[in-house]
Amino acid sequence: MNLFVYVLIFLIGASLGSFFELVSERLPREQDVVFTPSHCNSCQMRICYYDLIPIFGYINQRGRCRFCDQTISAQSLVYEMIGGFSSCWFYYYFTDFNIYGGLLLTMLYYAAIFDQQHRYVDQIILTLMFVCTILFQYASLRAAFIPALLAALVLIILSKITNGLGPADIELIIILILGYGFQTALWITLLASLFVLLSHLHHAINIEIAFIPYFYLAFLLLPVLPTS
Ligand SMILES: [Zn+2]
Structure with a gap:
């Protein structure tokens, strides 16, 4: 069965x-x-x-x-x-993900495929993720608001200087901070970055990388993260 x-x-x-x-x-x-x-x-x-x-x-x-x-x-x-x-x-791992995690995972998968094919992500899907986060995680939003704001500031300045992260990647990190808190979001971002580095070890540095597919893989590991 x-x-x-x-x-x-x-x-x-x-x-x-x-x-x-x-x-x-x-x-x-x-x-x-x-x-x-x-x-x-x-x-x-x-x-x-x-x-x-x-x-x-x-x-x-x-x-x-x-x-x-x-x-x-x-x-x-x-x-x-x-x-x-x-x-x-x-x-x-349903009990670890719950409905919110499932919705985010589904939207993230669509965004990952889209990013892989076109090297950008439609704003509509990111807005939907934001709306879901506000609806499902409103209880913890207040605690996560200041860290999210600070992270957004730092990441925007970093991306202006280094041309590394795209606006969609930054929005996604902010969504993760609002939804899961700073520590979990940091774990997922670090793991996603590690996956990017590992799969591009033999590639030139200056290529445009679709980051969302790696985010998706890292987000899948949510139930086995040390913070969970
Ligand atoms: Zn044919």
């Missing part, structure tokens, strides 16, 4: 990953995301319903469009796998 629940949750998370990729591909091009069926980007043929099943659809087609044989990007498979595994992780 338990395994069945996890398989179901994995599939829901994988479908979310697939949907977020579709939205972040179509939205900047001002294409419809609800009524236009999924189609092959090369031959425009509509994708069969059984090929839309996350992960299995990719394996079933052997990574190629069944009409024109064009390779399907393995990136979709990665987004679906990460979506699936992190949903199971979230379900396992």
